[in-house]
Amino acid sequence: MKKKILIIEDDKIVRENTAEILQLANYDVITAENGKVGIEKANFFKPDLVICDILMPELDGYGVLQIIMRNKLLQKIPVIFMSAKTKHDDVRRGMDLGASDYITKPFEESELLSAVASRLKRRDLLAADPTKESEVIKKWQINEIEKAFHHKEIMEYKLGTTIYCEGNISNHIFYILKGEVKTFKTNQEGKELITEIFFDKSFFGFTSLLENKPYTENAEAIKDTSLIRIQKHELFELIKTNPKLGLNFMDLLSADLEYVKHHLLHLVYDPVRSKTADAILYLHGKVGLKKTVDISRSDLASYLGIAKETLTRTLTDFKEEKLIETFKNEIQILDHEGLQRIR
Template identity: 40%
Template sequence: MKTILLIEDNDGIRENTAEILELTGYHVLTAGNGKEGVEQALTIRPDLVICDIMMPVLDGYGVLHIFNRNPQLAGIPFIFLTAKTERADFRRGMELGADDYLTKPFDESELLSAIEGRLKRFEQVGSPVTIAQSANGQPASADAVRHISGLTDLVTDRKVHAVRRKQYVYTEGDDPTRLYYVKSGNVKTVRANSDGKELITDLYSTGSFFGYVALLEHAPYTDSAVAIDDAELVYIASDEFQQLLTDPRVGQQFIRLLAGYVSERESQLVSMAYNSLRRRVADTLLRLQQGTGQTAAPDLIQLSRDDLASIVGTATESLIRILSEFRQDGLIEQTHGVIRVLQPDKLRRANW
């Protein structure tokens, strides 16, 4: 009988989910917060973990970090369970090493299918996963032979490179030579038209990987990467990245990141084509509020007006006008270039 550890702070969800799993034939351990969950796992090693993200004492990200670092727990299939649907949460969970991601509310078949898929995949791959061969079947380089329990393990004990504010990491048209990891700071990727007008295609904060799309496509960069502020980056050479992809766990997680990237680009295009400017600004503020990852409080947005306008895809003057209207309506607060969303529900529900 497989043992599943369910970590969820909502009593009703925890009890109902545990009942479904027990009726299906699983042995279920439950915990009301992350700290209790880790203690349970150290006592009885589960075959799989289902863990909420937003919890008291220790959140889901903290739980997964401990699992990745503890040899006794590393490699256990890990499914995040959360009501948050922002891409930043999905991406951060995948980068930390989560195997799957379920959003509330979910139905019974979705839950059981995710569990069965993870357990079956885990039995085929084994744990922990060791990369010992390159794509051609020959032994990989010494640097590439490592135990992988999460994507962040790829950058452990590597040299850190300082990048100054406004410094280019790479430029559009360059051939990709490495994978990048943001150890600290923030990086933006931008595309420019023939008139030099820029559109910010993505933002990468502490704990994010970028540059993998061009590496996976074996094609030149289609955008440029620029440090928004002083940042620290870790580099993984292209050859080593290709070797690391032979590990099914690593490859699967980068496929998930790529899928999220494509989905985000599609949403961005639809928004620009059909949504009003007010709707686009509101959606951008909501997304940044949840996923900036900056050193300030998580509900603060610290971007220049030019950068914010480039994300929305509008002129800076138009952005300033919309922000002023939002401020007058009491939806946001602006202080010294920092934006705080005061009424996210009203921004989200407004019919513009």
């Protein structure tokens, strides 16, 4: 069945041209000449997506969005703002109110179709499994950012290869297409403490966007890894020219920072069983649809700040309690809820 799209736009030429593009792409299109009529048609037709201008008579785009967000029958419909207004505070206001995206007029046909397809796909994923909203949003954010840098050269790092060292100037951030990377610090006695482990579709190596501060840790591939290097000025340009993608990137970094704080509290205060269960659950979540976490015992012990022998005993206990199964370096979760009760 065709997806229904409601276009709310007071400029007749823009409204008709946008409708024609979407109809040619096999969408069922409904149009409205102002916000008031748009709300009436949204209530009647229950569209799958709304494209809305901001500056309009009767009711502007912000008003339309606020009414949609308050209506339980409409509030899950994604709204894309379409406007010549390009100031960052206008974008921020729309995103704060709940807009899904922002297209600046004039726009390319491909830009419009890409935005529509992306928002409809995300809506379908959430409708299929609303309990995984944060996971779906993160996947969507990463895919959008990945597309912005698809032209970058792919760098290959073999298992055990150093990517950067503590003290190197941080001219780049890194994005893992496929593989596994650990970041770690080494104390004066040569003991290693892993600060984070990164899997497919992860960014790492971020220090400061505006300053060339040195890296504060080392990074090493712990599997054969393919990644791209993004120069800071490229990321800065992305944030300036595409504020939505910039906000997505910052959101991902904020989520990573929150877990780092959480992980440090576990290291300091929690018993071995609790922090081991927490790490297994966390790493399992990072690998996505895979059923197992692939990590060496020495790396996992270093990540937890405990002796390898202590980790081995804890994993053996978990196996006997039928919480996990292990195969060489792989850990498979058998009882997710059981681990959650321990964490």
